[in-house]
Amino acid sequence: MALTGIEIFKLLPKTNCKKCGFPTCLAFAMKVAQGQVQIEQCPDVSEEVKTKLKEAATPPIKGFEFGSENQRIKIGDETVLFRHEKKFYNPTVLALQISDVDENIDKKVDEVLNSQIERVEQILKIDAIFLKNESGNLEVFSRALEKIRNKASQIPLIFGISSPKIASYVLEGFKNGRPILYGATEENFSDIAEIAKRYNVPVGVIAKGVEKVFFITETLRTKGVEDLVIDTQPQTAAELLRDNTIIRRAALKGVKALGYPIITFANRDDEFYETVMASVGILKYSSIVVLSSILKWKNLILFTLRQNIYSDPQIPMQVRQDIYKVGNPDGNSPLIITTNFALTYFLVKSEIENSKVPTWLAIMDCDGLSVLTAWAAGKFSASRIAQFIKESEVEKKLNNRELIIPGYVAMLKAAIEDKLPGWKVIVGPKEASGIPTFLRNYIRSKH
Numbered sequence: 001m002a003l004t005g006i007e008i009f010k011l012l013p014k015t016n017c018k019k020c021g022f023p024t025c026l027a028f029a030m031k032v033a034q035g036q037v038q039i040e041q042c043p044d045v046s047e048e049v050k051t052k053l054k055e056a057a058t059p060p061i062k063g064f065e066f067g068s069e070n071q072r073i074k075i076g077d078e079t080v081l082f083r084h085e086k087k088f089y090n091p092t093v094l095a096l097q098i099s100d101v102d103e104n105i106d107k108k109v110d111e112v113l114n115s116q117i118e119r120v121e122q123i124l125k126i127d128a129i130f131l132k133n134e135s136g137n138l139e140v141f142s143r144a145l146e147k148i149r150n151k152a153s154q155i156p157l158i159f160g161i162s163s164p165k166i167a168s169y170v171l172e173g174f175k176n177g178r179p180i181l182y183g184a185t186e187e188n189f190s191d192i193a194e195i196a197k198r199y200n201v202p203v204g205v206i207a208k209g210v211e212k213v214f215f216i217t218e219t220l221r222t223k224g225v226e227d228l229v230i231d232t233q234p235q236t237a238a239e240l241l242r243d244n245t246i247i248r249r250a251a252l253k254g255v256k257a258l259g260y261p262i263i264t265f266a267n268r269d270d271e272f273y274e275t276v277m278a279s280v281g282i283l284k285y286s287s288i289v290v291l292s293s294i295l296k297w298k299n300l301i302l303f304t305l306r307q308n309i310y311s312d313p314q315i316p317m318q319v320r321q322d323i324y325k326v327g328n329p330d331g332n333s334p335l336i337i338t339t340n341f342a343l344t345y346f347l348v349k350s351e352i353e354n355s356k357v358p359t360w361l362a363i364m365d366c367d368g369l370s371v372l373t374a375w376a377a378g379k380f381s382a383s384r385i386a387q388f389i390k391e392s393e394v395e396k397k398l399n400n401r402e403l404i405i406p407g408y409v410a411m412l413k414a415a416i417e418d419k420l421p422g423w424k425v426i427v428g429p430k431e432a433s434g435i436p437t438f439l440r441n442y443i444r445s446k447h
């Protein structure tokens with residue numbers, strides 16, 4: 001866990017000699033705690049203290065990258081038990097499992113490539129493929145791998161191989177990036193560790209239960225294999241929740257052998273239960289969740305959950321400032337302005353769509369605050385609205401100079417008109433639900 005300023009201060013020489021450029025050791029310690037200066041700036045601090053501070057600054061869950069040269073994915077580097085304490089950093093990777101004996105490999109790879117959707121201006125998709133060596137045969141696995149790479153040369157890969165011999169052959173011929181080698185069991189982990197070191201790939205550790213995983217990871221750590229993902233093989237959602245919570249709590253308390261990203265196999269025959277397993281994994285600390293299939297409804301649940309869990313709780317969901325088209329607006333279409341709080345944007349946009357009136361929607365950056373909050377904070381003020389409208393040059397798109405503002409800020413009408421000469425400000429409805437009627441009446445009034 002990161003040290004506080006006071007904890008760092010206690011480790012300093014406390015001579016207030018000013019050689020670090022700060023008037024006191026305490027002032028220096030506060031800056032170190034905030035990450036604004038390096039401890040090396042104090043020439044009198046001991047090597048022991050430097051090491052202690054470095055260790056304290058290292059996230060308790062080991063972070064590393066895997067994937068192809070052009071599609072790297074970072075996992076781990078997490079620092080908290082609860083999202084509201086800070087935030088969760090690296091979103092859960094969703095991977096589709098494909099068996100090397102599967103007859104529909106091409107189709108499944110296409111499904112992965114076509115899984116992409118856009119939500120709140122983020123691209124959400126299935127991120128990786130877990131290729132399982134079900135055949136136990138090198139040639140079969142190599143053919144399956146070739147099929148995947150022919151279709152998706154850059155897709156991040158996890159190899160499910162338990163045979164050290166096959167793993168060694170496969171990695172010897174694999175030259176694009178860093179796949180995860182998932183296959184270190186109680187029986188083979190020493191051999192797998194040697195291969196992982198030789199080819200510099202992360203290792204997936206598999207054992208039933210936290211204690212057995214601990215034993216393997218502790219041994220691998222001493223052998224210098226540090227990039228690990230761990231799988232305690234939970235069978236039910238309750239076991240998954242229990243194991244993942246134990247692992248995260250232990251890691252935060254400094255148990256290094258459990259300070260690794262978790263891989264969870266959610267794949268089940270029952271799609272609903274698979275979705276429950278995957279959801280628990282996303283909610284509670286799984287860095288990788290492996291799925292059996294790609295279904296739109298399942299994707300939607302998991303993508304949305306992941307996006308929300310991995311957003312910063314201190315920063316409201318927001319959309320980019322811009323003039324958006326709803327329908328196909330032209331020079332005679334109305335112009336509505338509101339703030340960039342994501343919920344406000346979606347509500348207003350969907351009600352404009354309901355109205356069937358093509359409209360220009362001006363979304364103004366108010367740090368993701370809703371209309372009244374942004375107004376109270378001085379971020380949705382007459383001068384800022386006027387400045388945005390001028391800088392956006394939206395008037396080039398319009399035959400008129402009319403701006404519709406939310407009913408909640410009707411008091412801004414006169415001030416905006418003052419700051420936007422030639423413009424007429426029209427007060428719209430307070431609630432988004434009033435937009436369809438308002439817009440239809442607005443269009444009618446023009447004819």
Ligand code: SF4
Binds near residue numbers: 016020
């Ligand atoms: S150089 Fe070190 S000892 Fe001197 S004031 Fe700065 S922190 Fe304190």
